[in-house]
Amino acid sequence: MDKIVINGGRKLKGKVKISGAKNSALPILFASLLTDEPCIITNVPNLADINTTIAFLNFIGKKAQLNKDTVKILPFKNYNHIAPYDLVRKMRASVLVMGPLLARLKKVDVSLPGGCAIGARPIDIHLEAFKKLGVKIKVSGGYVKMSAPNGLIGAKINFRFPSVGATENIMLAAVLAKGKTIISNAAKEPEIEDLANCLNSMGAKISGAGTKTITITGVETLKGTRHKVIPDRIEAATYLIAAAITKGDICLESVCPKHIKIIIEKLKKAGLSIKEEKDKIYVKWVKDLKPQNISTDVYPKFPTDVQAQWTALMAVTNGKSGVKENVFENRFMHIPELKRFGADLAINGRTVNIKGVKELSGAPVMVSDLRAGAALVLASLAANGESIIARIYHLDRGYEFLEKKFKQLGADIKRIK
Numbered sequence: 001m002d003k004i005v006i007n008g009g010r011k012l013k014g015k016v017k018i019s020g021a022k023n024s025a026l027p028i029l030f031a032s033l034l035t036d037e038p039c040i041i042t043n044v045p046n047l048a049d050i051n052t053t054i055a056f057l058n059f060i061g062k063k064a065q066l067n068k069d070t071v072k073i074l075p076f077k078n079y080n081h082i083a084p085y086d087l088v089r090k091m092r093a094s095v096l097v098m099g100p101l102l103a104r105l106k107k108v109d110v111s112l113p114g115g116c117a118i119g120a121r122p123i124d125i126h127l128e129a130f131k132k133l134g135v136k137i138k139v140s141g142g143y144v145k146m147s148a149p150n151g152l153i154g155a156k157i158n159f160r161f162p163s164v165g166a167t168e169n170i171m172l173a174a175v176l177a178k179g180k181t182i183i184s185n186a187a188k189e190p191e192i193e194d195l196a197n198c199l200n201s202m203g204a205k206i207s208g209a210g211t212k213t214i215t216i217t218g219v220e221t222l223k224g225t226r227h228k229v230i231p232d233r234i235e236a237a238t239y240l241i242a243a244a245i246t247k248g249d250i251c252l253e254s255v256c257p258k259h260i261k262i263i264i265e266k267l268k269k270a271g272l273s274i275k276e277e278k279d280k281i282y283v284k285w286v287k288d289l290k291p292q293n294i295s296t297d298v299y300p301k302f303p304t305d306v307q308a309q310w311t312a313l314m315a316v317t318n319g320k321s322g323v324k325e326n327v328f329e330n331r332f333m334h335i336p337e338l339k340r341f342g343a344d345l346a347i348n349g350r351t352v353n354i355k356g357v358k359e360l361s362g363a364p365v366m367v368s369d370l371r372a373g374a375a376l377v378l379a380s381l382a383a384n385g386e387s388i389i390a391r392i393y394h395l396d397r398g399y400e401f402l403e404k405k406f407k408q409l410g411a412d413i414k415r416i417k
């Protein structure tokens, strides 16, 4: 299995282009199942999860292909209504096949996604909402078997928690339902707005995406589209923190600063110099940083997907700080690994108490999940000496051209077989 080797201690300098958002591209690619016309999706990152999704679309009955940053999806054959374990186990976002297939075929059987390294991650919110749209559900043989014999019927849905995936799944179903669907307590993440914009360009009638109430008026059919995916805000935040942790000076290109307002504010408060332009961010270390507490929450609050990277930064920031995880119940797998670099961290319930140390020293470490992996890369870039990071297939799920981008910024980083 591949590993990443980093010799830390170098200040990062230069420019880095931020890729398209994985978490936007995934539901948008699944949206192509809603039409029989061609769809062209651009600014798609070349990542393992994207390739899994493309394989999924081909399995369902499309002809989909990624070429550079563009995915072309063409109609091919009648749809298959079964999403098998082999595809679903690779990527939890596979459950997003439910919405489009229920809308098109009135039935879908999806293998249960099972547990996950960052908590139980059930799909009860998705299923409860589908029931409201007229879907009958039973679980047998490890599959959720769903059918809507009378078609999908618009309904009022109130989420107990603003789940990103459930908001997307219901939007993907309700666009072709009979009548109006109103989702209250919907997720407000930028990826939801991007999906709504894409669906509207296909002829859907969605309003309110990006707010907590989304209204969807069902239409008969949808047409093809050409859509550009928004920049990846989590990748952007990771590179901002990379500049901070290596005392660097870098420019992020093709980025959307307003999507990471909270991260920019926190980094500025910590003492970093940050200048924003329309689609660029200049970030420069100018003085020792001051510790900042964070608490993860739904958008526009501090994203859980940046919690691990922030913890790595605070681990080398002089003073005490706290990081509280409110979104997932078990997202601290990176803590024992960060301690291997010499970080002083203690988990207390949903909080990590951090005492910043002067320096970290390189160590062999292991990645448990995507963002934990990003935190280990950041710690390795800051640490003295060599670090060897194992199980990097998690990183390949979410960071496009990771070594290439960091190398371009002056890091001593390589992948070994």
Ligand code: UD1
Residues within 6 Å of the ligand: 023, 024, 026, 092, 093, 119, 120, 121, 122, 123, 124, 125, 126, 127, 161, 162, 163, 164, 165, 166, 191, 304, 305, 327, 328, 329
């Ligand atoms: C998406 C993102 C992921 C991010 C997360 C939270 C994608 C592909 N992934 O994941 O990177 O970390 O949003 O911003 O976009 N929950 C339930 N029942 C459900 C659904 C969710 O209890 O039916 C819980 C989860 O266990 C978790 C919380 O709700 O504790 C948030 O989950 P959700 O917003 O659904 O995250 P995902 O869509 O899975």
